[in-house]
Amino acid sequence: xxxxAQSPRYKITEKSQAVAFWCDxxxxxxxxxxxxxxxxxxxxxxxxxxxxxxxxxxxxxxDRFSAERLKxxxxxLKIQPAExxxxxxxLCASSLQGTTITYEQYFGPGTRLTVT
Amino acid sequence: xxxxxxxxxxxxxEGAIVQINCTYQTSGFYGLxxxxxxxxxxxxxxxxxxxxxxxxxxxxSSFLSRSDSYGYLLLQELQMKDSASYFxxxxxxxxxxxxxxxxxxxxIA
Numbered sequence: 001x002x003x004x005a006q007s008p009r010y011k012i013t014e015k016s017q018a019v020a021f022w023c024d025x026x027x028x029x030x031x032x033x034x035x036x037x038x039x040x041x042x043x044x045x046x047x048x049x050x051x052x053x054x055x056x057x058x059x060x061x062x063d064r065f066s067a068e069r070l071k072x073x074x075x076x077l078k079i080q081p082a083e084x085x086x087x088x089x090x091l092c093a094s095s096l097q098g099t100t101i102t103y104e105q106y107f108g109p110g111t112r113l114t115v116t
Numbered sequence: 117x118x119x120x121x122x123x124x125x126x127x128x129x130e131g132a133i134v135q136i137n138c139t140y141q142t143s144g145f146y147g148l149x150x151x152x153x154x155x156x157x158x159x160x161x162x163x164x165x166x167x168x169x170x171x172x173x174x175x176x177s178s179f180l181s182r183s184d185s186y187g188y189l190l191l192q193e194l195q196m197k198d199s200a201s202y203f204x205x206x207x208x209x210x211x212x213x214x215x216x217x218x219x220x221x222x223x224i225a
Contacts, residue, residue: 004158033212040218041217041218042203042215042216042217042218043159043203043215044215045212045213048212056212091158091159093159102207102212103146103147103149103164103205103207103213104149105159105161106161108158109157109158110158
């Protein structure tokens with residue numbers, strides 16, 4: 001069964017350092033999402049891509065976060081510099097294109113980030 | 117804006133039935149989804165309701181009342197493996213999916 005791949009699974013970094021996460025969505029899924037999930041909370045959208053274009057990045061802290069999906073397939077999320085409050089699970093998800101289909105998203109295993 | 121309300125915790129006995137409620141306030145509404153997430157795991161899709169009524173998938177059922185802005189997830193014949201967090205999520209249509217804060221279900225023997 002096709003799955004969303006993410007790496008690394010765990011990352012520990014010191015504040016002010018740069019960190020990057022990678023995601024490879026399910027083949028054929030045009031829409032890719034990056035979420036941040038704080039323990040005990042629901043996932044919060046950071047950025048949504050449709051192919052290589054950003055559809056929504058209204059909740060992305062653009063002064064320190066950046067995301068790209070250059071060829072419309074895999075994607076990278078970067079934080080520079082990392083802050084203590086960035087400690088969270090970063091989830092990538094993908095879905096088939098289309099508004100009525102986006103309710104069913106497939107999530108990767110996530111990257112657990114700890115900033116010290 | 118969008119807001120969703122669901123209980124933070126629910127405890128139920130193995131073999132019993134449990135209902136997890138979700139109320140929402142959104143500027144647009146296409147439907148309500150439910151996701152399950154085990155500790156340390158990724159959210160997995162359970163069900164989706166676009167129309168009023170009950171949708172059944174095995175031991176899990178989901179209900180929606182658009183006029184009441186209300187839905188619930190019903191889990192029957194509870195098993196220990198059902199212990200997890202359950203999230204309702206609204207599809208506003210013109211904006212991305214919005215997740216609730218989740219309900220932590222504990223199944224006890």
